[in-house]
Amino acid sequence: MVETVLFWIFGAVALGSAFGVVMGGTLPGKGGSPVASLLFMVSTLASVAGIYVLLEAHFLAAIQVMVYAGAIMVLFLFVIMLLNLGHEYQRDMKGWMASLMLFLVSGALGGILAYRFAGPGGGAELDFLAEANTAAMDAALAEQGAVGVIAEPLYTTYVVPFELTGILLLVAIVGALALAKRRVA
Amino acid sequence: MDMLQPISGVPALVAMVGKVLAVFTATMLVVAYTTLAERKISAWIQDRSGPNRVGPWGLLQPIADGIKNFLKEETMPATANRFWFVAGPMLSITPALVTIAVVPFAAPLPTPWGVVDMIVADIPIGILYILALSSLGVYGLVLSGWSSNNKYAFLGGLRASAQMVSYEVALGLSLVSVLMLAGNVTLTQVVWQQQEMGFWFAFPLSLGFILFLISAFAETNRLPFDMPEAESELVTGYHTEYSSMKFSMFFIAEYSHMLTASALMATLFFGGWDLPGAWDNAFWHEGMLIAGFDAAGAPILAQPAWWKTLLTLAGFGLKTVFFLFLYIWVRWTLPRFRYDQVMSLGWKVMLPTALAYVMVVSATVLVLDLLEVSYGFTFGLVLTLVSGLCTVAFLFFLDSDRIISGASVPYRQDRPVRMPVTQVDAGAPGLSGD
Numbered sequence: 001m002v003e004t005v006l007f008w009i010f011g012a013v014a015l016g017s018a019f020g021v022v023m024g025g026t027l028p029g030k031g032g033s034p035v036a037s038l039l040f041m042v043s044t045l046a047s048v049a050g051i052y053v054l055l056e057a058h059f060l061a062a063i064q065v066m067v068y069a070g071a072i073m074v075l076f077l078f079v080i081m082l083l084n085l086g087h088e089y090q091r092d093m094k095g096w097m098a099s100l101m102l103f104l105v106s107g108a109l110g111g112i113l114a115y116r117f118a119g120p121g122g123g124a125e126l127d128f129l130a131e132a133n134t135a136a137m138d139a140a141l142a143e144q145g146a147v148g149v150i151a152e153p154l155y156t157t158y159v160v161p162f163e164l165t166g167i168l169l170l171v172a173i174v175g176a177l178a179l180a181k182r183r184v185a
Numbered sequence: 186m187d188m189l190q191p192i193s194g195v196p197a198l199v200a201m202v203g204k205v206l207a208v209f210t211a212t213m214l215v216v217a218y219t220t221l222a223e224r225k226i227s228a229w230i231q232d233r234s235g236p237n238r239v240g241p242w243g244l245l246q247p248i249a250d251g252i253k254n255f256l257k258e259e260t261m262p263a264t265a266n267r268f269w270f271v272a273g274p275m276l277s278i279t280p281a282l283v284t285i286a287v288v289p290f291a292a293p294l295p296t297p298w299g300v301v302d303m304i305v306a307d308i309p310i311g312i313l314y315i316l317a318l319s320s321l322g323v324y325g326l327v328l329s330g331w332s333s334n335n336k337y338a339f340l341g342g343l344r345a346s347a348q349m350v351s352y353e354v355a356l357g358l359s360l361v362s363v364l365m366l367a368g369n370v371t372l373t374q375v376v377w378q379q380q381e382m383g384f385w386f387a388f389p390l391s392l393g394f395i396l397f398l399i400s401a402f403a404e405t406n407r408l409p410f411d412m413p414e415a416e417s418e419l420v421t422g423y424h425t426e427y428s429s430m431k432f433s434m435f436f437i438a439e440y441s442h443m444l445t446a447s448a449l450m451a452t453l454f455f456g457g458w459d460l461p462g463a464w465d466n467a468f469w470h471e472g473m474l475i476a477g478f479d480a481a482g483a484p485i486l487a488q489p490a491w492w493k494t495l496l497t498l499a500g501f502g503l504k505t506v507f508f509l510f511l512y513i514w515v516r517w518t519l520p521r522f523r524y525d526q527v528m529s530l531g532w533k534v535m536l537p538t539a540l541a542y543v544m545v546v547s548a549t550v551l552v553l554d555l556l557e558v559s560y561g562f563t564f565g566l567v568l569t570l571v572s573g574l575c576t577v578a579f580l581f582f583l584d585s586d587r588i589i590s591g592a593s594v595p596y597r598q599d600r601p602v603r604m605p606v607t608q609v610d611a612g613a614p615g616l617s618g619d
Binding site for chain 1: 269308309310313314316317318320321323324327328331339342343346347349350353364368369370371374
C-alpha cells in the first residue's frame with residue numbers, strides 16, 4: 001500500500017521533472033535557464049532512484065544518486081556556469097517543423113517501449129517481479145549483501161561486456177580530449 | 186539463558202523515534218559546541234583567551250550566537266535569483282544532517298522487549314548512502330553562489346563544484362580497500378570485521394586512512410582546502426551575500442559535515458564503537474547476536490549489557506571528538522593551498538596513489554587467500570606491514586616537492602607552475618562582463 005503510493009509519487013515527480021527539463025530552458029527571463037533544466041534533470045534522476053529503492057535495488061539507487069546526480073550533473077552545472085550560458089539564450093529548435101520532428105521521434109520511442117513491455121509476448125523482462133523470483137532475490141540479498149548480488153554476475157558471467165563498456169568509455173574520453181586539444185592549437 | 190531477539194513491534198517503533206530524536210539532538214549540540222571549540226582552540230593556539238564573557242568560560246556562547254543570528258536583519262540582494270537564493274542553504278543543510286543516520290554509535294542495548302541496535306538506520310547500502318547524499322551537498326554551495334549574482338560568490342560556487350568532483354574520486358577509491366576487507370558496505374559489518382580481525386583498519390590499511398583523511402578535509406571544504414570561501418581572495422566565497430539565519434545554516438552544514446566525516450573516520454578506520462579487547466564484540470549473525478567464533482567455527486553468543494553500551498558510546502564519542510579536534514587543529518596550523526595546488530594534489534597524487542593502493546591491497550588479500558591464511562590476526566599483521574611500506578613510500582614521495590610546487594617556490598623557469606591557461610580572444614563578445 002505504502003509502496004504503491006510512493007511509486008505513484010516518484011513516478012509523477014520523475015515524469016513532471018522530465019517535462020521540466022525540456023521546458024525549463026525555454027522561458028529565459030521568467031526564471032527559466034539551463035540551470036533550471038539541469039535541476040529538473042537532477043530531480044528526475046533522484047525520483048528514478050526512489051523507484052529503484054522500491055524495487056529493492058538499493059545499490060543501483062545509491063549509484064544512481066552518487067554518479068549521475070552527484071557527479072555528472074555537478075560537472076554539467078560547472079560547465080553551464082563556466083560558459084555563463086543562458087543569458088542570450090537561443091533555441092536550437094526553431095519553427096513548427098522542428099517541434100513536429102521532436103514530437104514524432106519521442107512518440108515513436110515511447111511507442112516502441114510500450115509495445116515491448118505491454119504488447120503481445122512482451123513483459124518477459126518483468127518476470128523478476130514474480131513471487132518466486134523475489135523470494136530467491138531476498139535470499140541472495142541476505143546472503144551476499146546489496147553489492148554482492150550485482151558484483152558477482154558482473155565480474156563472472158558478464159565480465160567481457162563489462163570490460164568492453166569500460167574500454168568504450170575510455171575511447172570516448174580520449175576522443176573528447178583529442179577534439180578539445182585540436183581547437184586550442 | 187534464553188536467546189536474545191532483536192526488538193520488534195510497537196517497542197521497536199518507540200525505540201526508533203527515541204533514537205532519531207537523540208541522534209538529531211546530539212548532532213545539533215555537538216555542532217553548536219564545535220563552533221565554540223573552534224574559537225577556544227584557535228585562541229589557545231594563538232595565545233589568546235577566546236570567548237569568555239557568556240556564561241562560565243564562555244560556555245553559553247553558542248546560544249548567544251544562535252539568538253544573535255535569529256535577530257539579525259535578513260538581506261536579499263536586489264539582483265539575486267530569489268528562489269534559488271532561498272533554496273541554497275536548505276539544499277546545503279539537509280544532506281549534511283541526514284548522513285549521520287547510518288553510523289552505528291554504540292554496542293547493542295538489551296531491554297526487556299529485545300535488543301536495540303544503536304544505529305538509526307541499518308540500511309543495506311550503508312556507506313554508499315553517505316557518499317550519495319554528501320555528493321548532493323555541493324548543489325547547495327554551487328546554487329547559492331550562482332543565485333547571489335555576485336562574482337565572488339559565483340567563483341566560490343565554481344570552485345566548490347570542481348573541488349568536490351575531484352576529491353570524491355579519491356575518497357571513493359580510498360574506501361574500496363576498507364570495503365574489500367569488510368566484505369560488505371554496511372557500517373555495522375565494517376565495525377564487526379574490525380572486531381573479528383583484532384585490528385582497527387587504520388593499521389592494516391594505513392595508507393587508505395591517510396588518503397581518506399585528506400579527501401575528507403577537501404570534501405568538507407576545511408582548511409587547507411577551503412577554496413570555495415577563501416576569504417583573502419573571495420570575501421567569503423559562496424555565502425558572501427548571506428546574512429542572519431541563512432548564513433547560520435551554511436555554518437551548521439559545514440560543522441555537521443565535519444561531524445559526519447569524523448564519525449566515519451572513527452568507524453571505518455578506528456573500530457567505531459569497538460574498544461580494545463573482545464568483551465564488547467556483538468554482531469547479528471544468522472539471527473543470533475554473537476561475539477565471535479570458537480576454534481571449531483561455532484558461534485559464541487554475545488552478552489550485551491547496559492554498561493557495555495554506555496562504555497562503547499563513550500569510546501565512539503571520544504574517537505569522534507578527537508577527529509573534530511584534528512580538523513580544528515589543522516585549520517589553525519596550516520596555510521591555505523593555492524587553487525592549482527588543490528587540483529594537482531587531487532588528480533596527480535591522490536587519484537593515482539589510491540588506484541595503486543587498491544591494487545596492492547587486493548593483491549595482498551589474494552596472496553593471503555591462496556596461502557589459506559584465515560581472516561584474523563596474522564592476516565592483519567601482513568597487511569599492516571605491506572601498507573606500512575606503502576605509507577612510508579607515499580609520505581617520502583609527497584614530501585619532496587616533486588609534483589606539487591610548494592608555496593615558497595611560486596615560479597621557477599625549469600619547472601613552471603602549472604596553472605590552467607585560458608586563451609581569450611580580445612574581440613570575443615560575451616566575455617566583457619555579465
